Amino acid sequence: MSVLPDVFDRTNALEVEGVGVRLGGQEILRDIALEVPAGSWVCAIGPNGAGKTTLLHAVAGLVAFEGRVDLWGRELRAYPRRERARLVAIVTQQPVIPEGVAVRDYVLLGRTPHLGVLGTERRSDLVAVEQALERLELTWAAERRLDTLSGGELQRVVLARALAQEAPLLLLDEPTTGLDLGHQVRVLELVDELRREHGLTVLSTMHDLTLAGRFADRFALLSQGRLVSEGARADVLNAAVIEEHFGASVRVIGDGDIGWAVVPVSERGAR
Amino acid sequence: MTRRARAIALGVAVLVVSVIAGLLVGPVHIAPGAALRWLMSFGHPPPGMSEQQAAILGNLRLPRVIVAALVGASLSASGAAYQAVFRNPLADPYLLGAAAGAGLGATIAVAYGPSDAFAVTVPLAAFIGAIVGVGLAYGLGRSSLSGRSATSLILGGIAVASFLTAVQTFIQQQNAQTLRQVYSWILGRLGTTGWDDARVALPSVVAAVATLWLVRRLLDVIELGDLEAESLGLNVGRLRVVVVVAASLATAAAVSVAGLIGFVGIIVPHTVRLLAGSSYRQVLPLSVLFGASFLILVDLVARTAVAPAEIPIGVITAFVGAPFFVIALRRTGRRAT
Numbered sequence: 176m177s178v179l180p181d182v183f184d185r186t187n188a189l190e191v192e193g194v195g196v197r198l199g200g201q202e203i204l205r206d207i208a209l210e211v212p213a214g215s216w217v218c219a220i221g222p223n224g225a226g227k228t229t230l231l232h233a234v235a236g237l238v239a240f241e242g243r244v245d246l247w248g249r250e251l252r253a254y255p256r257r258e259r260a261r262l263v264a265i266v267t268q269q270p271v272i273p274e275g276v277a278v279r280d281y282v283l284l285g286r287t288p289h290l291g292v293l294g295t296e297r298r299s300d301l302v303a304v305e306q307a308l309e310r311l312e313l314t315w316a317a318e319r320r321l322d323t324l325s326g327g328e329l330q331r332v333v334l335a336r337a338l339a340q341e342a343p344l345l346l347l348d349e350p351t352t353g354l355d356l357g358h359q360v361r362v363l364e365l366v367d368e369l370r371r372e373h374g375l376t377v378l379s380t381m382h383d384l385t386l387a388g389r390f391a392d393r394f395a396l397l398s399q400g401r402l403v404s405e406g407a408r409a410d411v412l413n414a415a416v417i418e419e420h421f422g423a424s425v426r427v428i429g430d431g432d433i434g435w436a437v438v439p440v441s442e443r444g445a446r
Numbered sequence: 447m448t449r450r451a452r453a454i455a456l457g458v459a460v461l462v463v464s465v466i467a468g469l470l471v472g473p474v475h476i477a478p479g480a481a482l483r484w485l486m487s488f489g490h491p492p493p494g495m496s497e498q499q500a501a502i503l504g505n506l507r508l509p510r511v512i513v514a515a516l517v518g519a520s521l522s523a524s525g526a527a528y529q530a531v532f533r534n535p536l537a538d539p540y541l542l543g544a545a546a547g548a549g550l551g552a553t554i555a556v557a558y559g560p561s562d563a564f565a566v567t568v569p570l571a572a573f574i575g576a577i578v579g580v581g582l583a584y585g586l587g588r589s590s591l592s593g594r595s596a597t598s599l600i601l602g603g604i605a606v607a608s609f610l611t612a613v614q615t616f617i618q619q620q621n622a623q624t625l626r627q628v629y630s631w632i633l634g635r636l637g638t639t640g641w642d643d644a645r646v647a648l649p650s651v652v653a654a655v656a657t658l659w660l661v662r663r664l665l666d667v668i669e670l671g672d673l674e675a676e677s678l679g680l681n682v683g684r685l686r687v688v689v690v691v692a693a694s695l696a697t698a699a700a701v702s703v704a705g706l707i708g709f710v711g712i713i714v715p716h717t718v719r720l721l722a723g724s725s726y727r728q729v730l731p732l733s734v735l736f737g738a739s740f741l742i743l744v745d746l747v748a749r750t751a752v753a754p755a756e757i758p759i760g761v762i763t764a765f766v767g768a769p770f771f772v773i774a775l776r777r778t779g780r781r782a783t
Contacts, residue, residue, distance in 0.1 A: 235677050260679030271671040275724030280666065287667050288679035293660050320723075340678070 188213040188344050188376035189234060193242035196229050203229045204240070204400045211393075213247075213343075216370060216377040218391035220384060220411075222421050225397040227380035228268060231346045234378065235265045246344065260288035264342035268349045270333045272321050278332050279317040282307055285339035307339040311365070327358035334362070338369060345370075347379035351386065359383070363390045384425075384437040388412050396420060412437060453722045457735030461515070464739035468511035471746055473753060474502050509641045513703055514745040515738035516644065516651045518710060520700040522737025524693035525711015526718075526729050527658050530665035531689045532584070535716070535774050536600045539576075539697040540708035543606030547579020548572035548694075548701035550614045557621040565646050572698035573650070575610070580694055582606045597775075643703040650699035655734055657692040661685065665726035707741075707760045709767020714740055716774055 189211035196204040204226045211217045219227045233240040236251055236259050244251040246262055254262070264285070273281070285307070286300040308314050311331045316324065324332065330350065337345060347366065351359040367390055370377050381387040387394065394411035396404040398420040404411045417425050417437065424440040469481050476499050483492035484503055491500035521539055528537035528544075539545045551571035559567040586602030664685055667675045672682045700707070714737040715729055722728040741759070744766075748759045 232673070237673055237676050256676070256681060257679035260677060263677075265674075265677045267674060267677075271669070271674060273666070273669040273724060275719060276666070276669075277723060277725070280723075280725045280727075284667055284670065284678065287664075290663075293663065295663070 186212055187245075188215075188247060189378065190245040190248075191230075191234065191242070192245075194230075194233055194244060195241045196226070196233055196238055198229070198238065202400060204233065204397075207242070207397075207402050209395055209402065209405065211344075211376055211378055213376050214370070214374055215393060216367070216379065216391045217393045217395060218387045219378070219380045219395045219397055220382075220387055221397035224399075226400045227397055228348050230397065231265060231348050231378065231380060234344075235259075235263050235346055237265075257288045260340070260342070262342050263344045263346060264337040264340040265346040266333050266337050266348060266350060268352060270329075272329065274322055276321050277317070278313060278319050278321060278324070278335075279304060279308065281321055281332060282313075282335045282339050285336035288340065303339050303341060307335040310338060310369070311335045326353050327355075327361070330354060330358070330362055331365070334365065334369075338373075343374065344376045344378070347377060349380055349382065351381065351383065359386060366390070384412060384417065385435070388435050388437065408435075450722075450728055453728055453732055454735070457732050457739075460739045461735050461742075464742040465511055465515070468514065468742045468746055469503060469507050471750060472502070472507060474499065476503065505640065509644050510745065511742055512644045513647060514741045516647045517700040517704045517707065518714075518737040518739070518741025518744075519655055519734045520647075520651050520696035520737075521707060521710035522714035522733040522740070523655050523658050523730060524696040524700075526715040526726065526733045527665070527689050527693040528580075528711065529715060530668055530726055531686045531693075532599055533669060533671065534599055535777060536597070536712070536771070537603075538709060538711035539693070539700075540706065540711065541600050541607070541771075542603040543579035543583040543610060544576040544694055544697045545579070545701050545706050545708070546607035546610040546614070547575035547577070547582075548698040549575070549706050550610045550617075551575025551578075551698070552702055553614045553617050557617050565642070569646055569650060569699060569702045572702045573695055576694035576698040576701070577691070579603075579606055579610060580690055647699040647703045650695050654692040654696035654699070658689065658696070658730055659734065661689065662726045662730040665689070665730065669726075705760065707763050709763050709770065710737060710741065712774060713763070713767050713770045716770060 187210050189209070191207055191209040194204060194207040195202065207230060209217070209230075219230055221227055229238060232238045234244055234251070236244075236254075236256070246254065246259075251259065282304050283296065283300070286296060286303060289300060289303075290296055305314070308317055311334055313328075313331055313335055316328065316332070321329065321332065334350075345366070350362055350366065354362060363386060366377060366379075369375055377391075379387075379391065381391075388408050391408075393407060394405070395402055396411050396416065403420060404416055412427060414425055414427050417423070417427075426438050426440050428436045428438060466478070466481070469485075470476060470478055476495075480492060480495045480499070481503060484490075484495060484500060491497060524544070525538045528539065528542055529535055549572070551574050552568045554575075555567040555571035556564065559571070583599060583603035583606045586605060587599030664680060667678055667680050668682060668685060670678070675682045715733045718729050718732040718736055722732055744762050745759055748757045748762055751757055
């Protein structure tokens, strides 16, 4: 889409160092250190309440944190908020779907950080919206109201909004929640294609370890607000680590006919 | 012509028709052609029109139509704006305590202020009162257990409104000499409206409505919730303050000249949404246009239905508005589940 500025030559899109977050007196994240190379897909995994969502919110500048977050070598806090929003787009876990709003108007909201102070859109903004709609095969639905779409369509609309934002770092919080298996795979394939086409960097959270393992390059395992393991698939997603932190017995199946998978092992399953 | 342009054109057309109707209808018959010629000559009676007819148009009907338009536009636009920043379809200047706060402020100014400075003190005190009213309602609504639900804000607003209205009543009791004057506009009145009222309301209304009109696109962003709006680079806190101040200014101006007129801020924006969708790009401008028309027409009914007596205009808006409120309430209920 746009010509990438030279900041993208840096090897790390995102560097997180010593990041801690307290919300309402409770320590949610502590001393997190993480590097996300430009163009890569890093997936934060971990049990419920591990702090994955809060990590994404910190990186997007949406919660106060201690420590340091650098985007392309510059501290997050040093970016004016609109400039920051042109670099980082987030798809939240449960996006607010405003009632009665048309798909095209919703996707146009992704252009907010590019617009003038009063939010007047230019031609280039409308073009970006049409391109995003086209890329996610939503042109047919442009005039439809959001509340008339299915879950899978809605997820694509939300992605289209993030794509229209033209931010090189895309944060995805549980992008497959509420989708059936087919739509889960399709959404992740789409994110992967967009990443390659547009040179995006992706930091996501995901609960499904099998899907996470198939799409992401690197993994960060959080547990009780701390980063307990970080690295490639083999280092993080192995049975011993998963069992320790998720409290579930699993078997990791590698490279058979079905490809790589994390499968839960249980008494019932063994019958 | 796009759908949006068509909707705006319709709004302008309805407003023009409403203004003409407001000028023509009344106990003294004035021919449409004569009224039009009178308007075109900026108030000089054209041939064939009596001085008396010209006076009725110039001193009674025209200022009344203008004030009704200003009040209607203010209440509708501020209703739509409150609904956006509080993300609450039930928000309305009347139900949020803004109007009651403005009423109390205006009453204090009338009861204790210098009578030669009403033109300044009444709108100012009404503005301060409106801000205090909304602030209290917001504080109460948030601090309650179900802080995020749409109804808790409104319950807070109703509690605040009841309290402020009680204080207002007390002050009126203590100041019997002003009781008559103030009482007539608790129910909402345009009966004694003249050019003075138009002059009092105009600057605030123009400033407030223009501000809301300018930020209308950002109201769509705020609809996404604070988190997503912030992620899109919006300074949500600052926008919320700007919008609440502007909406309260508009409310105060309306209350200063017309008293407490309820439900306009619910009736008009919700009707507009049914016609033109929920984007504030359309909802705000159309609320201004249709709000102005709506109140001109309601006032028309108020002064002709039981002529020569007048129905307080607030009674009619409540009569129409209460069912609307129930519909809006049912919609929020559905959305929450």
